[in-house]
Amino acid sequence: MxxxxxxxxxxxxxxxxxxxxxxxxxAADLQDDVNLLVEKFNGKADEVSKFLANNDEAGLTELEKTxxxxxxxxxxxSRVVVFYDAVGPCVAHSLCDADAxxxxxxxxxxxxxxxxxxxxxxxxxxxxxxGSGIFIVNGLTAPAKSWPWPWSAxxxx
Amino acid sequence: MCSxxxxxxxxxxxxxxxxxxxxxxxxxxxxxxxxxxxxxxGTQQAPSTKSLSNTAPKAILVDPCKAKxxxxxxxxx
Numbered sequence: 001m002x003x004x005x006x007x008x009x010x011x012x013x014x015x016x017x018x019x020x021x022x023x024x025x026x027a028a029d030l031q032d033d034v035n036l037l038v039e040k041f042n043g044k045a046d047e048v049s050k051f052l053a054n055n056d057e058a059g060l061t062e063l064e065k066t067x068x069x070x071x072x073x074x075x076x077x078s079r080v081v082v083f084y085d086a087v088g089p090c091v092a093h094s095l096c097d098a099d100a101x102x103x104x105x106x107x108x109x110x111x112x113x114x115x116x117x118x119x120x121x122x123x124x125x126x127x128x129x130x131g132s133g134i135f136i137v138n139g140l141t142a143p144a145k146s147w148p149w150p151w152s153a154x155x156x157x
Numbered sequence: 158m159c160s161x162x163x164x165x166x167x168x169x170x171x172x173x174x175x176x177x178x179x180x181x182x183x184x185x186x187x188x189x190x191x192x193x194x195x196x197x198x199g200t201q202q203a204p205s206t207k208s209l210s211n212t213a214p215k216a217i218l219v220d221p222c223k224a225k226x227x228x229x230x231x232x233x234x
Contacts, residue, residue, distance in 0.1 A: 031214060034214065035214070035215045038215040038216065039215060042218045048219045052221055052225075055226050060221060107214060110222075111216060113230070113233075114217055114220045115217050117222075117233070118228060121230045121233065135230075136234060139233075
């Protein structure tokens with residue numbers, strides 16, 4: 001009974017921590033940043049389709065770089081990436097709840113990885129964790145029904 | 158049998174012992190209950206001026222990661 005209580009408290013703490021991140025996301029107007037970046041990307045939807053049809057990943061990367069020459073968009077992406085660099089390790093190390101992260105923060109990460117993933121990868125350095133968090137959150141799968149047993153929690157890989 | 162005074166005293170002690178946990182629980186519930194918004198404390202958030210269309214999450218129209226041959230970064234974790 002005491003063990004159950006301990007595990008429940010741990011789980012509750014993970015969910016609370018994740019919700020704090022979500023509150024930060026809303027408070028910092030990061031949704032506005034994501035929306036701005038999505039709108040810019042959607043403005044080039046035709047070009048994106050052509051690159052995809054030709055399997056031209058380099059062309060897609062160049063297009064993303066062009067979109068991010070706009071200082072406002074670049075700053076927006078930086079804020080979003082830095083935010084997810086805190087969320088990603090938190091969930092990867094089971095300090096945050098993965099299911100709550102999927103429910104609250106995955107959609108936006110997915111949008112950003114799809115639209116600007118090539119650019120983020122191009123900015124990563126070999127020994128730096130910069131830009132890895134957004135890929136961790138994007139890689140999370142649908143909620144598992146394993147609560148409250150942390151040892152059966154799914155992998156983030 | 159007990160004298161009237163002693164009986165009253167015993168009843169009072171018993172009632173106090175029964176009431177204490179109830180009051181303690183009620184107090185704990187009151188502390189857990191959400192606090193009402195402060196009226197003039199200056200900490201109440203101003204109502205947002207943003208419209209729903211501005212705040213609602215937007216989705217990309219063409220998703221490279223859902224393409225037939227998705228770029229390599231889509232599988233990165």
